[in-house]
Amino acid sequence: xxxxxxxxxxxxxxxxxxxxxxxxxxxxxxxxxxxxxxxxxxxxxxxxxxxxxxxxxxxxxxxxxxxxxx
Amino acid sequence: xxxxxxxxxxxxxxxxxxxxxxxxxxxxxxxxxxxxxxxxxxxxxxxxxxxxxxxxxxxxxxxxxxxxxxxxxxxxxxxxxxxxxxxxxxxxxxxxxxxxxxxxxxxxxxxxxxxxxxxxxxxxxxxxxxxxxxxxxxxxxxxxxxxxxxxxxxxxxxxxxxxxxxxxxxxxxxxxxxxxxxxxxxxxxxxxxxxxxxxxxxxxxxxxxxxxxxxxxxxxxxxxxxxxxxxxxxxxxxxxxxxxxxxxxxxxxxxxxxxxxxxxxxxxxxxxxxxxxxxxxxxxxxxxxxxxxxxxxxxxxxxxxxxxxxxxxxxxxxxxxxxxxxxxxxxxxxxxxxxxxxxxxxxxxxxxxxxxxxxxxxxxxxxxxxxxxxxxxxxxxxxxxxxxxxxxxxxxxxxxxxxxxxxxxxxxxxxxxxxxxxxxxxxxxxxxxxxxxxxxxxxxxxxxxxxxxxxxxxxxxxxxxxxxxxxxxxxxxxxxxxxxxxxxxxxx
Numbered sequence: 001x002x003x004x005x006x007x008x009x010x011x012x013x014x015x016x017x018x019x020x021x022x023x024x025x026x027x028x029x030x031x032x033x034x035x036x037x038x039x040x041x042x043x044x045x046x047x048x049x050x051x052x053x054x055x056x057x058x059x060x061x062x063x064x065x066x067x068x069x070x
Numbered sequence: 071x072x073x074x075x076x077x078x079x080x081x082x083x084x085x086x087x088x089x090x091x092x093x094x095x096x097x098x099x100x101x102x103x104x105x106x107x108x109x110x111x112x113x114x115x116x117x118x119x120x121x122x123x124x125x126x127x128x129x130x131x132x133x134x135x136x137x138x139x140x141x142x143x144x145x146x147x148x149x150x151x152x153x154x155x156x157x158x159x160x161x162x163x164x165x166x167x168x169x170x171x172x173x174x175x176x177x178x179x180x181x182x183x184x185x186x187x188x189x190x191x192x193x194x195x196x197x198x199x200x201x202x203x204x205x206x207x208x209x210x211x212x213x214x215x216x217x218x219x220x221x222x223x224x225x226x227x228x229x230x231x232x233x234x235x236x237x238x239x240x241x242x243x244x245x246x247x248x249x250x251x252x253x254x255x256x257x258x259x260x261x262x263x264x265x266x267x268x269x270x271x272x273x274x275x276x277x278x279x280x281x282x283x284x285x286x287x288x289x290x291x292x293x294x295x296x297x298x299x300x301x302x303x304x305x306x307x308x309x310x311x312x313x314x315x316x317x318x319x320x321x322x323x324x325x326x327x328x329x330x331x332x333x334x335x336x337x338x339x340x341x342x343x344x345x346x347x348x349x350x351x352x353x354x355x356x357x358x359x360x361x362x363x364x365x366x367x368x369x370x371x372x373x374x375x376x377x378x379x380x381x382x383x384x385x386x387x388x389x390x391x392x393x394x395x396x397x398x399x400x401x402x403x404x405x406x407x408x409x410x411x412x413x414x415x416x417x418x419x420x421x422x423x424x425x426x427x428x429x430x431x432x433x434x435x436x437x438x439x440x441x442x443x444x445x446x447x448x449x450x451x452x453x454x455x456x457x458x459x460x461x462x463x464x465x466x467x468x469x470x471x472x473x474x475x476x477x478x479x480x481x482x483x484x485x486x487x488x489x490x491x492x493x494x495x496x497x498x499x500x501x502x503x504x505x506x507x508x509x510x511x512x513x514x515x516x517x518x519x520x521x522x523x524x525x526x527x528x529x530x531x532x533x534x535x536x537x538x539x540x541x542x543x544x545x546x547x548x549x550x551x552x553x554x555x556x557x558x559x560x561x562x
Binding site: 007022025026029030033040041042043044045046047048050051052053054056057058059060 | 075076077078156157158160161162230231232233234236237238309310313314317319320322323324327328331332353556
């Protein structure tokens with residue numbers, strides 16, 4: 001096999017791999033929201049409720065406690 | 071000491087707001103002078119023959135590009151970081167003496183770097199690499215400034231109250247990492263004086279790359295300077311300021327994440343389009359073209375997300391000049407990220423390469439997208455930073471229309487000039503002799519160069535109106551905290 005053929009195969013499979021990664025990530029975003037593991041859209045509120053006195057959307061310490069419990 | 075409630079501390083943000091405005095005036099003023107010089111070459115001698123060295127196009131051009139990229143835009147990025155960073159991480163700079171010190175040091179060292187750049191470029195001391203003209207001592211200073219900013223970013227993230235990093239933070243981090251990598255690799259250089267044992271000036275250097283490799287590294291850097299200074303941090307701004315000013319959460323947070331990773335992956339491979347039809351390998355040129363076209367997707371992902379954020383709230387575009395600026399910025403982003411890929415197609419590039427169409431493309435991006443978004447961000451920040459309402463809404467509206475007209479005149483004239491130029495360079499008779507000489511194109515382009523200069527002048531006039539409005543805001547009517555929830559308060 002000459003170098004041009006190898007390049008052509010490499011192009012083809014790499015493109016296919018990247019398409020898989022792209023759709024895999026989209027699938028991951030939607031499925032983890034459906035399963036209830038993570039609600040991505042609530043993070044949009046971080047910009048709206050951004051006073052230093054506002055309640056964080058997800059508190060740092062909350063998460064640490066959760067991790068410790070787990 | 072009295073026990074005051076915790077507040078955000080905008081000291082460093084304010085410092086960078088001032089440098090944004092001052093360096094914006096410098097960069098744009100020099101740009102307008104250059105535009106008039108191209109239309110009326112006599113202006114190269116505007117201060118007489120004795121000073122021609124300092125007023126000639128070649129000496130001023132890098133000052134224009136670097137003042138706009140590393141002066142106006144970087145200051146705008148830093149100003150918004152020191153504002154947005156605190157707010158979305160819900161932590162005040164006042165809570166850390168260390169971070170406050172680093173922030174101030176960041177600002178003052180940055181100013182020293184700017185002064186060194188201005189002086190050295192005016193004296194004609196340059197490495198001759200486009201957008202990387204600074205000699206090695208300045209490069210080292212820039213690296214230190216950059217590391218200080220990084221300490222500020224990660225320091226603030228380290229003491230945050232909000233667990234999740236809002237999408238804008240991701241974009242600021244990407245700006246930090248992207249520029250750090252690009253800048254260091256492109257500026258690998260050998261100080262000639264020290265390497266040769268004392269020949270030449272101590273501050274001169276030569277690039278570690280040569281020939282085609284130098285070109286490749288240079289345009290990997292050059293194009294990604296557009297990516298990580300003119301795109302990524304400006305997207306960070308619009309993801310915060312548009313939702314906040316309009317009171318609408320970003321339309322799709324998931325789309326913002328997808329666009330982020332898409333942009334990060336694709337942008338770094340597109341630089342090859344600057345070297346189409348040059349000596350770099352053909353496959354690399356093709357790759358540059360292909361990735362440039364794919365780049366439409368993540369760019370439009372963010373831009374459409376912004377437009378959809380206004381869903382059901384479009385009346386705000388009519389009523390608020392601040393929203394007008396942001397929506398037009400987002401529209402210009404869509405426009406220039408479609409125009410760029412079109413120019414990167416090989417057959418189109420055969421016509422467009424080296425013509426004024428490229429200059430037009432850069433400017434509809436920078437004037438329409440970067441400039442509008444930075445000014446809108448500062449307009450939003452001003453009432454919150456100074457605790458006063460914006461001095462004049464009507465002045466802001468007038469500025470918007472004057473500058474929009476300026477941008478339209480700029481890019482339309484450059485389209486016509488560029489395509490005319492390209493066609494004339496290519497035209498030949500039946501024997502293959504070129505139909506036109508270079509001076510023929512210069513004569514034909516003169517009216518368009520004049521229109522471009524007028525367009526640039528209108529934009530500069532608008533920028534002075536912006537500077538005046540911000541200056542007067544500092545002494546406008548005081549406002550209460552509850553007036554600052556979403557739409558910025560402004561006097562008629």
